[in-house]
Amino acid sequence: AQSVTQLGSHVSVSEGALVLLRCNYSSSVPPYLFWYVQYPNQGLQLLLKYTSAATLVKGINGFEAEFKKSETSFHLTKPSANMSDAAEYFCAVSGRVWGKLIFGQGTTLQVKP
C-alpha cells in the first residue's frame, strides 16, 4: 500500500533562512507525488507535482522539490523564507487506484521575523 511520512509536524525558520520540509513515501509502483499548501482558513492549494518527468520540480512561490527514488524522498525546499510562507504543508502520493491521493499528516511551517 502507498503511504507518506512527513518528518516533523512543526518546523520553525527565520525569515530569509532555508526552508526544508521532509517527505518520505512508500509505493510499489512508480509514484506521482504532490505538495500542497494550506493557508489559515483556506482549502489546500497545489504547490508542485512530480509526474515522472524531471526529478527536480519547481512550483509556485519559489518552492521546489526533488524526487529521489533511492531514498524514497520528495523533500520540499525554498532558499529564503518569507513571512507569507507560514502555513501547513502536505505531501501526498497517488494511490494504486487512480484518483485517490494518500496524504501525510502535514507540517506546520512557522516563519519568525
Next chain:
Amino acid sequence: DAGVIQSPRHEVTEMGQEVTLRCKPISGHDYLFWYRQTMMRGLELLIYFNNNVPIDDSGMPEDRFSAKMPNASFSTLKIQPSEPRDSAVYFCASSLETSGGNGEQFFGPGTRLTVL
C-alpha cells in the same frame, strides 16, 4: 473557472440535528472527493465518486454519514444525527482523469462545521 464551490462556509448546529454540506466540482471533472480535517486526525478521505458513482466509501465513519452525487455538478454530504465529535472542516475536491493524468486534486474552501 470558479473552482470548487462549497456551501455553507460555516455551519453551527445542535447535537441531533441533520446537517447537509454541498459541493459543486469544477466543470468537466469526473472525480469528486469528500475529506474531513481535524486537529486530532488530520486530513481524512471520507468518500469519492467517479462519474457520479461512489467508488470508495470506506472512510465514512458511521451510518450517520451519507453522500450523494445526483449529477456531475453537485454532491452532498449529510450527517444525521449530528454529534459534537463531527465538528471539523469538511473539504470537497475534484479532479479530471485524462490520458496520462496524475491525480491532481483541486480543493474547495471547506465548510467549518460546529456541532454544539
